[in-house]
Amino acid sequence: xxxxxxxxxxxxxxxxVGLLFSGYAILEGFDYGAGAWHLxxxxxxSRRIAINAIGPIWxxxxxxxxIGGGALFAGFPVMYATxxxxxxxxxxxxxxxxxxxxxxxxxxxxxxxxxxxKTWDIVYFLSNTLIGFLLGVVLGNVLQGFExxxxxxxxxxxxxxxxxxxxxxxxxxxxxxxxxxxxIFLLLKTEGRLFARLTFLLKKGMIFFIVTFxxxxxxxxxxxxxVIDKFKENPVFFVIPILAFLAVANVPRLVSKKKYMQALIxxxxxxxxxxxxxxxQLYPVLLPSTINPAYSVTIYNAASSQKSLGIxxxxxxxGAPLLAMYxxxxxxxxxxxxxxxxxxx
Amino acid sequence: xxxxxxxxxxxxFTVAFHYIYPPLSIGLGLLMVVFEGLYLKxxxxxxxxxxxxxxxxxxxTFGIGVATGIIMEFEFGTNWSVYSKYVGDIFGxxxxxxxLFAFGLESTFLGILLFGWNRVSPKVHFISTIxxxxxxxxxxxxxxxxNSWQQTPAGYHIVGEGLNARAEVTDFWAMxxxxxxxxxxxxxxxxxxxxxxxxxxxxxxxxxxxxxxxxISKKAFKIALAVATLVSLTQLASGHSSAxxxxxxxxxxxxxxxxxxxxxAAADLYLFGWVDNDSQEVTGIGVPGGLSFLxxxxxxxxxxxxxxxxxxxxxxxxNAVFQFYHIMISIGMFLIGLTLYACYLWxxxxxxxxxxxxxxxxxxxxxPQIANQVxxxxxxxxxxxxxxxxxxxTSDAFSQEVSSNQILFSLIxxxxxxxxxxxxxxxxxxxxxxxxxxxxxxxxNEFLKYT
Numbered sequence: 001x002x003x004x005x006x007x008x009x010x011x012x013x014x015x016x017v018g019l020l021f022s023g024y025a026i027l028e029g030f031d032y033g034a035g036a037w038h039l040x041x042x043x044x045x046s047r048r049i050a051i052n053a054i055g056p057i058w059x060x061x062x063x064x065x066x067i068g069g070g071a072l073f074a075g076f077p078v079m080y081a082t083x084x085x086x087x088x089x090x091x092x093x094x095x096x097x098x099x100x101x102x103x104x105x106x107x108x109x110x111x112x113x114x115x116x117x118k119t120w121d122i123v124y125f126l127s128n129t130l131i132g133f134l135l136g137v138v139l140g141n142v143l144q145g146f147e148x149x150x151x152x153x154x155x156x157x158x159x160x161x162x163x164x165x166x167x168x169x170x171x172x173x174x175x176x177x178x179x180x181x182x183x184i185f186l187l188l189k190t191e192g193r194l195f196a197r198l199t200f201l202l203k204k205g206m207i208f209f210i211v212t213f214x215x216x217x218x219x220x221x222x223x224x225x226x227v228i229d230k231f232k233e234n235p236v237f238f239v240i241p242i243l244a245f246l247a248v249a250n251v252p253r254l255v256s257k258k259k260y261m262q263a264l265i266x267x268x269x270x271x272x273x274x275x276x277x278x279x280x281q282l283y284p285v286l287l288p289s290t291i292n293p294a295y296s297v298t299i300y301n302a303a304s305s306q307k308s309l310g311i312x313x314x315x316x317x318x319g320a321p322l323l324a325m326y327x328x329x330x331x332x333x334x335x336x337x338x339x340x341x342x343x344x345x
Numbered sequence: 346x347x348x349x350x351x352x353x354x355x356x357x358f359t360v361a362f363h364y365i366y367p368p369l370s371i372g373l374g375l376l377m378v379v380f381e382g383l384y385l386k387x388x389x390x391x392x393x394x395x396x397x398x399x400x401x402x403x404x405x406t407f408g409i410g411v412a413t414g415i416i417m418e419f420e421f422g423t424n425w426s427v428y429s430k431y432v433g434d435i436f437g438x439x440x441x442x443x444x445l446f447a448f449g450l451e452s453t454f455l456g457i458l459l460f461g462w463n464r465v466s467p468k469v470h471f472i473s474t475i476x477x478x479x480x481x482x483x484x485x486x487x488x489x490x491x492n493s494w495q496q497t498p499a500g501y502h503i504v505g506e507g508l509n510a511r512a513e514v515t516d517f518w519a520m521x522x523x524x525x526x527x528x529x530x531x532x533x534x535x536x537x538x539x540x541x542x543x544x545x546x547x548x549x550x551x552x553x554x555x556x557x558x559x560x561i562s563k564k565a566f567k568i569a570l571a572v573a574t575l576v577s578l579t580q581l582a583s584g585h586s587s588a589x590x591x592x593x594x595x596x597x598x599x600x601x602x603x604x605x606x607x608x609x610a611a612a613d614l615y616l617f618g619w620v621d622n623d624s625q626e627v628t629g630i631g632v633p634g635g636l637s638f639l640x641x642x643x644x645x646x647x648x649x650x651x652x653x654x655x656x657x658x659x660x661x662x663x664n665a666v667f668q669f670y671h672i673m674i675s676i677g678m679f680l681i682g683l684t685l686y687a688c689y690l691w692x693x694x695x696x697x698x699x700x701x702x703x704x705x706x707x708x709x710x711x712x713p714q715i716a717n718q719v720x721x722x723x724x725x726x727x728x729x730x731x732x733x734x735x736x737x738x739t740s741d742a743f744s745q746e747v748s749s750n751q752i753l754f755s756l757i758x759x760x761x762x763x764x765x766x767x768x769x770x771x772x773x774x775x776x777x778x779x780x781x782x783x784x785x786x787x788x789x790n791e792f793l794k795y796t
Contacts, residue, residue, distance in 0.1 A: 056456035056457070056459065056461070057456055059452045065415065066418060067441070067449070069415075070418065070440040070444040073436070077432075077434065077437060081426035081433070084423045085422060085746050088744075091423055095420075098416075099413065100762065103765075103769060105408075107769055154746045158748055304437060304513075308513065315441055322446070323453075326450065329453070330454075330456050333465060334456065334460070334464070343459060
């Protein structure tokens, strides 16, 4: 098996996919999170500002979903195919909500009528909230494993099995961390009374996050006992949950010091550490089988050929710096508080 | 209904709906680059007005294109899991390249294009317009490469058997430049340019008929006409080259396109007709031996007909393939005639004098759209029963673990959401057109409130 810097290709690609998913969670985390607060703002103007805070960047942030999905398809086609077809209903809902969310952003402020804007506000709020929730639900299901038989054939339930208690908990946790992230992002983008309102909402968001996080952690430790085996073998990796905890704890401190940019970085780090935790716990498995561990989808039995992975790693090495440059340029252009003009939504 | 049929209906519906928008984005992108480039070069406000006006319509088009495109990316996995595993090794690198090189470029610069007017210099804004346009062109490249590989696989080998069989890439560049890639990329680009150019022609013809925004509409109409004429003519060349490729690589598809059954006989070229798949006869008007001539430059030379291939390896919907293919060609020919005639009038200095011609142009925006749709239907239905030509059948490629009820659920959901989306699209584009590029009461050279 070919290696690069002593790491085999499937593991490298696992890291690439993990990085892309983290980027997606962090960037779209504040997009979706901002949207999940939408109905908590009362005035039409506040809602417009909140949408325009993400206006110029949400399309770019969505690139991370597209590349992440592409990377999963490209590197681990078996995982991509098995997970999406087994989680058919949640993914279809997720995709539909993405479409509705885009429509809400584009069309909400296009008309003056109150009923028009109120309707789109509800669509926007619900789509953002449910997208965050569903992403967490899928993660919760992956952690618990699927009913995979030989050749990774899924024979589990097809309609509502995805809504089990653990998945609901991880769904709420994901939503709460998105909302925290979203509120901090909006603090960077707003002024005056909306800003004051957000300072208040952020506190609620943090409490929501801490509560769901504690519940999820306990549930995981009690009902999914396998999860700490890895850490018992390699105690060194206990540093990840500790770092995650420290990052969370740092957020309110920075907010009270009015260092919002740093707070955003630390809440992003929280997400990154939590995803690392999941990634480390699963590795090298991608999708555990609840029937027999031998039927699990792993990075080795799901991976594309060495040749293909090599090509894609080259593509990433060329493409990632380019993408980073585009993003720097975009974010620098739209740095600072929202100012509405005739091109705004 | 069974799962396979439902999965196919859903895919056809979602991809056909998606394909209304990206070609329009590419075509409008090209014209915006021209308009904004002229503005920077000449400094004339008129071109800035045109750029800003078309940007508004572009924004909606692009947005719906992206939203419906993401669905396509994941629908391979949800509904075509066997296919996904089979082609992942090959398809994947094309998709990854599309995401990083193309979509990354277009989506980041889109923010600056739409909201950056007051934040960056005109030059940087122009560069962003070019970035978005190039990104959308690259997007088309990688997506068409992936589809072309399904039509004419190259640079791969098959490993494993039965359920575990899959294609693995052996030569990346041979995969990218498979026999049909280049022809089809150019053909798709041209189709996209036409859909953009004809929308511009249509809207400005409408203004000219109404006597509104006359000055700038004449300018925009002439620019779009030049693009449309050039592209319609060259489209003929890429179309011919593409058909030659089909003759060589997918003979059964070519036979279906002309309803040619006899295993080895000279084949006719139909202007229009009707294929009866049971009696294997075509009723219509055509040139005897015409297809033989196009393929071999000889009216007598035999061309392999549908009966030359095993029964289970040819498309069953021959008449549909025939009709879609012929509608596409008829529209292409009509557009050539229309643009050439308009150019002739332009040369004689009478371009805007014939009202009936402007009326045809108003309606013409639909034609490239229809041609793009039916062209793809012919290409995809003509490939049946294969999903990967010669290797994987469509009937083996869908997700076995997904039930027909699940697909029915998502199909209804798609239908409802897409209908709403389409109505919103029509409503808001119509509103922007009715509102026009600027407030008419004021002089176009002084009106701009934002300058």
